Amino acid sequence: MKNILESMFTRRRFLQTSGATGAAAFGAAGMAKLTGFSAVGAGGAAPSNAAAASNGSWKDLQMTKNICHQCPARCGINVYTYEDPSTGNRRVTSIYGDPGNPIANGKLCPKGHLGTYFLYDPDRFKQPMRRTNPNKGRDEDPGWEPISWDEAYDEIASRINELRENGEAHKIAHLYGRGWGPSDAGLYGDWGKLVGTPNAAIGHASICAEGSKHAKAAVEGNASYNSYDYKNTNYLLIFGAGFLEAFRPYNYLMQVWGHMRTKSPKTRVTTVDVRMNPTMAASDRYLMTKPGTDGALALAMAHVILTEGLWDREFVGDFDDGENRFSTGSTVDAERFEEVWTRGLVDWWNAELKDRTPEWAAGITGVDADDIRRTAVEFGSTRPAMAIFERGPTAHTNGVYNGMAIHALNALSGSMFAEGGLFYQMGPSYASGPADADDYRDGISRTMEGRYPRIDMAGTERWPFAGTMMQEVAKNHNAGDPYKLKMAMFYTTNPIWTAPDAPEWEKMMSEIFVVDTSPFPGETAKFADIVLPESTYLERLQDSPTYPFEGWPMTALRVPAVEPIYDTTEFGNMMIEIGKRIKGPTSDYYRQVDNVENLLKHLARGFEDDPGDNGVDGWEAWKEQGVWYKKPYHWKQHRGVFYEWDGEGYNIEMTEEEVREKLMPTESGKFEFDSSYLRAEVDYITQHLNVSRDRVGFPQWLDPEYTGGNRDLHFVTPKTPMTAEGRSGNIPQATALMQPSVGGNDRCYVEMHPQTARERGIKDGDRVRITADLGSIEAYVRLMPQNRPDTIILPYEHGHWAQGRWAEAQERATAPGNPNEMTENVSDPISGLAAYYTGRVDVERV
Missing domain, CATH: 3.40.228.10 (Dimethylsulfoxide Reductase, domain 2)
Structure with missing residues (x-):
C-alpha cells in the first residue's frame, strides 16, 4: 500500500493537484461574475457584494433549515441568506451542515457547498415553456416559447382527459429518479390510480441499485436497503x-x-x-x-x-x-x-x-x-x-x-x-393526508385497473420479480410491445442519457408528447414538448423520510431559503394542479389536497402523538428544527435471541412468529x-x-454473461465522490475534482493499466477510441498501474450534449462521450437491474 500511494503522489501528481485547485478557483471566479458572489462566498463564507456589506446587510443574516440534494444521503443543512439592499431580495451566502440533523452532525461532504451553483446556474429554465419546432433531435432547436403555468397545466390536463375518454389512460407514463417523500414521488400511487394508468410511476431503481434489494428479499424476506x-x-x-x-x-x-x-x-x-x-x-x-x-x-x-x-x-x-x-x-x-x-x-x-x-x-x-x-x-x-x-x-x-x-x-x-x-429502516409517524383517494375514483379509474400491463412489463411473466424496469420502456414502446405510449412525464430522471442503449430513448421521445420537470436543461428537455421547471432544492418545500440510516425513524424537511428567483414551483404542486384539471371526482380529490404545504401539515399531525427526540411535535416545530426522529431501533438480536423495545429497554423476548412478522418475512x-x-x-x-x-434456491456461482463477444477488456463506469445527482458535468468545481487519484482537472480520463496500454501502443494522455458492439466513444487515457490489466475504468457523469454551457463545452473539447450509448440493454433476469458493468470493449489509439 505504501508503494501504491507513493506512486500515485509523485511530483507530477502534486502539480496536477495544484492545477485542480487553480481550475476550481477559476471556475468559481467565472461563476462570481454571473452570481455576484466571490469564490469564497459561493463556497460558504461571505457575499462579495460591497454595497451589501457597506449597508450593514449582514445584520439581517438569516438561517433556514433545508436538505442537501447532491446525493441520496439527505443531510440536513443550515442555509444562510442576507437581504440584497439593491433589490430587496434574499440571497444565499453559505451552506453548512445542520448540527441538529443526525446524518449531517454539523458537517458536509465536498459536494455540500454546490447548492449555490445550482441555485444561481445561469442556464436554469426560468418559466414554463412550450416547444414550437415539431421536429425533434439532438441538433434541432426546440424553439421554446414562454407560457404561463395555467396554459401549461391546461394543455397537459387536456391531453390526459382526451386519453382517458378514449380508453387510452394506460398510454400515459410517469418516470422518476430520486423520490423524496409523500410530497413529491409519493403522490404517484394515488395519481396513477385515479387517472387509470399502470405507468405512474416507473422508478429508476432498475438502473440504480435494485439488485441488492432482491438478493436480500431472496434470503431473508426484505426487499429493501x-x-x-x-x-x-x-x-x-x-x-x-x-x-x-x-x-x-x-x-x-x-x-x-x-x-x-x-x-x-x-x-x-x-x-x-x-x-x-x-x-x-x-x-x-x-x-x-x-x-x-x-x-x-x-x-x-x-x-x-x-x-x-x-x-x-x-x-x-x-x-x-x-x-x-x-x-x-x-x-x-x-x-x-x-x-x-x-x-x-x-x-x-x-x-x-x-x-x-x-x-x-x-x-x-x-x-x-x-x-x-x-x-x-x-x-x-x-x-x-x-x-x-x-x-x-x-x-x-x-x-x-x-x-x-x-x-x-x-x-x-x-x-x-x-x-x-x-x-x-423504520418509517416516520406521519398522520394521514387530507383525503382518501379511493373515495374519489370514477368509472374510468375502476375500468382501467388491471386491464393493461405496465409498459416496462415489470411484475409480468416477462419480469416476474422486478418491481420496475425503466430501461425497458423505450425499447418496448419502439417495438409496440405491449403497446405504444402517447405521453410521458419525467421527474428527476434523464434516461435518454443514463439508461443503457440510450439512443432508443431518442426514438421514443421523438414520437410522443414529453413533459420534463427539471430545473435545468438536459437531454430529456431537448426532446420535450413542455417544460415545467421545478424550483431548486433551496427554493422549495418538501419532506424527506430518511434513506436507510441507523434504523430508527427519521424525516427531514426542506424549507425554502429564498423565494423562487424565477417562475418555478415544487413538483408536488405540479401534480396537484394537473390533478385539479382532470375531469370527474379526481379534481375534487386534488382540491382537497390543495397544495404541498397543506399535505405536509396533515402529515405532521402524527408528531403530536409521537413527538421526536428533539421536541418536534407538529408542523411549526418541524419547520424550525428541520427534522423529526425517534430513537432507538425497536428490535435487537443478541446471542440468537430476538428482543423488542418496551420503552425502556430490549426486555420483550420475541416469538418465532413475531420475528417472521416484523423482521424476517420469509x-x-x-x-x-x-x-x-x-x-x-x-x-x-x-x-x-x-x-x-x-x-434454484441456493446462493451459488453462475458465470456472468459478458456482452461484447470476443472483445478483451472489461468496461466499468463507477460513480465518484463528486457525482452530484447528474449535474456535475455542468459544474466546473465538481469536474475539477472528479478523479482525485489520476488528475482530470479539465477532463475525465479513462483509467488503463500500463501493460494494457503498451500492448496497444498507447501512451499516457493519448486520445483513444473505445468500441463495443453498439458503437464507439472517444476519451483520453490516464495510466493507472494499481488497476487490473483486463479492466478499463471511465467514471460516470460525462458525455452530456444538452446539459448546459460548461458540460457542452467539455464535451466538444476534452470530455469523453456518453458510455451509455454503447452499453447494451441487458439485465439480471431476477432483479431486473441493468447490467452496466458486464460489457467488454476494444480500445485503440486515435
Whole structure:
C-alpha cells in the first residue's frame, strides 16, 4: 500500500493537484461574475457584494433549515441568506451542515457547498415553456416559447382527459429518479390510480441499485436497503459499494469512518472491488476481483468459515454432538445439524459449498487463494462483523446470486439485527393526508385497473420479480410491445442519457408528447414538448423520510431559503394542479389536497402523538428544527435471541412468529440458504439462467454473461465522490475534482493499466477510441498501474450534449462521450437491474 500511494503522489501528481485547485478557483471566479458572489462566498463564507456589506446587510443574516440534494444521503443543512439592499431580495451566502440533523452532525461532504451553483446556474429554465419546432433531435432547436403555468397545466390536463375518454389512460407514463417523500414521488400511487394508468410511476431503481434489494428479499424476506450499525462493528467487508465514494449516506459515512478507524478495537476493513478507488486505498486489505465474480469469492469465504468452524452457532445452529462435519468435498447428513434462525444450511453445503474452495475461487476471480482464506478467517473470527454490497457485484446477469452469496456471510457471522450488524429502516409517524383517494375514483379509474400491463412489463411473466424496469420502456414502446405510449412525464430522471442503449430513448421521445420537470436543461428537455421547471432544492418545500440510516425513524424537511428567483414551483404542486384539471371526482380529490404545504401539515399531525427526540411535535416545530426522529431501533438480536423495545429497554423476548412478522418475512421466518422466494418462480429461473431446478434456491456461482463477444477488456463506469445527482458535468468545481487519484482537472480520463496500454501502443494522455458492439466513444487515457490489466475504468457523469454551457463545452473539447450509448440493454433476469458493468470493449489509439 505504501508503494501504491507513493506512486500515485509523485511530483507530477502534486502539480496536477495544484492545477485542480487553480481550475476550481477559476471556475468559481467565472461563476462570481454571473452570481455576484466571490469564490469564497459561493463556497460558504461571505457575499462579495460591497454595497451589501457597506449597508450593514449582514445584520439581517438569516438561517433556514433545508436538505442537501447532491446525493441520496439527505443531510440536513443550515442555509444562510442576507437581504440584497439593491433589490430587496434574499440571497444565499453559505451552506453548512445542520448540527441538529443526525446524518449531517454539523458537517458536509465536498459536494455540500454546490447548492449555490445550482441555485444561481445561469442556464436554469426560468418559466414554463412550450416547444414550437415539431421536429425533434439532438441538433434541432426546440424553439421554446414562454407560457404561463395555467396554459401549461391546461394543455397537459387536456391531453390526459382526451386519453382517458378514449380508453387510452394506460398510454400515459410517469418516470422518476430520486423520490423524496409523500410530497413529491409519493403522490404517484394515488395519481396513477385515479387517472387509470399502470405507468405512474416507473422508478429508476432498475438502473440504480435494485439488485441488492432482491438478493436480500431472496434470503431473508426484505426487499429493501439495509441500515447499518457501523459505530459498533469490528470488521467491515465491502463488496463494490464505493463506501468512501458514492455509498449512502455519503457524508455520514466519512464521519463514521473516522470513528471506526480510531476506536478500540479498530474496525478492520477489507475492500473487494474491480479498481483501485479511495475506499480500497484506505483499507487494511484489498481484493481486486474480475468484474462479476464477487459471488465466487463470497462462496469461498463461506466454505472456509464452515470448514474452520467459525460460524455463529447461537444464530445459525450446530451439529447435535458439537463436532464440525464440514469438510472440503464431503457431504453432510442434514439430520445431524440443528438450525436456529437459518434454514437449509446443510443442503446448501452439499449442493454448492463443499467444493467452493479458495483455490477454486482464485481461478475465477484472480484473487490469490491465500488472501481469500485469510480474509475469511478474519471475518469469521471477528464479532461483530458485517459484509456490505451494492451495485458493483449486482450489475451483472448473475447479480442476485452474487448478492445472496455475500449476504449469506452476514447470517453465518450472526450479524442480522445484532449490535454492530445490519437491519432495516423504520418509517416516520406521519398522520394521514387530507383525503382518501379511493373515495374519489370514477368509472374510468375502476375500468382501467388491471386491464393493461405496465409498459416496462415489470411484475409480468416477462419480469416476474422486478418491481420496475425503466430501461425497458423505450425499447418496448419502439417495438409496440405491449403497446405504444402517447405521453410521458419525467421527474428527476434523464434516461435518454443514463439508461443503457440510450439512443432508443431518442426514438421514443421523438414520437410522443414529453413533459420534463427539471430545473435545468438536459437531454430529456431537448426532446420535450413542455417544460415545467421545478424550483431548486433551496427554493422549495418538501419532506424527506430518511434513506436507510441507523434504523430508527427519521424525516427531514426542506424549507425554502429564498423565494423562487424565477417562475418555478415544487413538483408536488405540479401534480396537484394537473390533478385539479382532470375531469370527474379526481379534481375534487386534488382540491382537497390543495397544495404541498397543506399535505405536509396533515402529515405532521402524527408528531403530536409521537413527538421526536428533539421536541418536534407538529408542523411549526418541524419547520424550525428541520427534522423529526425517534430513537432507538425497536428490535435487537443478541446471542440468537430476538428482543423488542418496551420503552425502556430490549426486555420483550420475541416469538418465532413475531420475528417472521416484523423482521424476517420469509416462508420459514428465518434466514433461508434455500430460498422459497426464488423457488416460487422455478420455471422462470431455469428458463432464463443456467440453473437446474433442484438448485434454484441456493446462493451459488453462475458465470456472468459478458456482452461484447470476443472483445478483451472489461468496461466499468463507477460513480465518484463528486457525482452530484447528474449535474456535475455542468459544474466546473465538481469536474475539477472528479478523479482525485489520476488528475482530470479539465477532463475525465479513462483509467488503463500500463501493460494494457503498451500492448496497444498507447501512451499516457493519448486520445483513444473505445468500441463495443453498439458503437464507439472517444476519451483520453490516464495510466493507472494499481488497476487490473483486463479492466478499463471511465467514471460516470460525462458525455452530456444538452446539459448546459460548461458540460457542452467539455464535451466538444476534452470530455469523453456518453458510455451509455454503447452499453447494451441487458439485465439480471431476477432483479431486473441493468447490467452496466458486464460489457467488454476494444480500445485503440486515435
